[in-house]
Amino acid sequence: MTSSDQFTLYSGGHRGAEAEFGQQAELFSIREVNYSFEGHQPAREKGLTVLSPEELKKGDISMEIVALRMNRRYSQGNMIRKVFQSIFHMVNNGIQIFAVGWIQPDNTVKGGTGWAVELGKLFNRPLSVFDQEQNQWFTWKNNTWAEDQPRIEHKTFVGTGTCNLTDAGKKAIKDLFARSFPA
Numbered sequence: 001m002t003s004s005d006q007f008t009l010y011s012g013g014h015r016g017a018e019a020e021f022g023q024q025a026e027l028f029s030i031r032e033v034n035y036s037f038e039g040h041q042p043a044r045e046k047g048l049t050v051l052s053p054e055e056l057k058k059g060d061i062s063m064e065i066v067a068l069r070m071n072r073r074y075s076q077g078n079m080i081r082k083v084f085q086s087i088f089h090m091v092n093n094g095i096q097i098f099a100v101g102w103i104q105p106d107n108t109v110k111g112g113t114g115w116a117v118e119l120g121k122l123f124n125r126p127l128s129v130f131d132q133e134q135n136q137w138f139t140w141k142n143n144t145w146a147e148d149q150p151r152i153e154h155k156t157f158v159g160t161g162t163c164n165l166t167d168a169g170k171k172a173i174k175d176l177f178a179r180s181f182p183a
Contacts, residue, residue: 004028013042020173021161023044058085087160088119097125100162100172116160
């Protein structure tokens, strides 16, 4: 296997799952890029990249498209738009996507994390979600979620997820790194 120091984690540095992905990346000497924007205070500042308004616009998308894709409504608020724009940069740069949250009955993922998952589907990226309610990893295969024990297999990957990280979610992230980069 390739040495872990040749890998790059793309994330947002938010508290919860993203901070845990960053802590694990640091333990394994993996480079971090944490996308943020003016007015947002991430929990993790290692590898912080503050996107300019022009850079954010590259990830702009109609909130109506987001709402249709995720089967829910979003306000037209500027902050949620910036969050979705920064998620675009994460998914655009990371080949493999890992998220921690809750898979909904309609196969979307709860909250803003769901936008990273939907972009992963749109971009046809390897995509895995740890569902904190089911206490299980699932990988998107043949337009459905299949139980899995994924590994980090691409040199660029995304680590994202809920701010409400459970102990099981935290353990799932730790185990993902240990499985991917055995000592």
